[in-house]
Amino acid sequence: MKAKTKRHADPELAQARRNQVLCAAAECFKRKGYHGAGMAEISKMAGMSAGHIYNYFASKDAIIESIIQRDMEETLSLFQEFEENPGDLVTILIDGLDDAVVRHTDMDNKALSLEMLSEGARNEKIATLLQQSDTESRERMRNLLVGERGPLKASSEREINARIEIMFAMIGGLLLRKTLNPNLDKEGLLIALRPAIKTLLLPFE
Structure with missing residues (x-):
């Protein structure tokens, strides 16, 4: 079941956070491949919790x-x-x-x-x-x-x-x-x- 993303009061901050996750995920995918990189590793690379990431992306596919x-x-x-x-x-x-x-x-x-x-x-x-x-x-x-x-x-x-x-x-x-x-x-x-x-x-x- 996919998590639901939230609406954010500050669009610029939300976009910055999204970019932060995308950069972290890209690095993880390059290192370990799509299936080898889990949300825990992506969250660690991004410097935020997996739960926080789900506020911006509903799934790894969405990333x-x-x-x-x-x-x-x-x-x-x-x-x-x-x-x-x-x-x-x-x-x-x-x-x-x-x-x-x-x-x-x-x-x-x-x-x-x-x-x-x-x-x-x-x-x-x-x-x-x-x-x-x-x-x-x-x-x-x-x-x-x-x-x-x-x-x-x-x-x-x-x-x-x-x-x-x-x-x-x-x-x-x-x-x-x-x-x-x-x-x-x-x-x-x-x-x-x-x-x-x-x-x-x-x-x-």
Whole structure:
């Protein structure tokens, strides 16, 4: 049976407490995995009682759902930056690859992504949330590519979808490569990644 979360008189304090729990839970999940990290360990890491945590989250599933939502908000903020930057869109996206490579090869943070994907393979609700997050990211990328400044306005929907899938696979797959090859050369990756992504962002001749 799930606990019921309470309403809080001070929304800012409540949000700070929620973030405190999310950070603690993320650290515990990275160290011991979703099933290995219990609420007792999360509460110890957060510096508050398990009962106090239940004031903000009804269950451990609710915590990981909020972590996924937080990650999605961070991703959408990146797309917002791309949209608001008035420069050439292809140049903006290529320049953003430096940060993308750093983020997707940061094993300290990406260990949590691996754990969520693993849990998604067993937990239908988590899988649905991850899929929804991916769908929204692909939609935002599609809007960029076919929008007013988009380079692929004349391309078919099928072609655009395929290009997005390949780009996401190339960048998202860096996590797997870093896991298998800890000595991955980030600067070397960019030498190959920039022209490859540029080809996918421009109309085929």
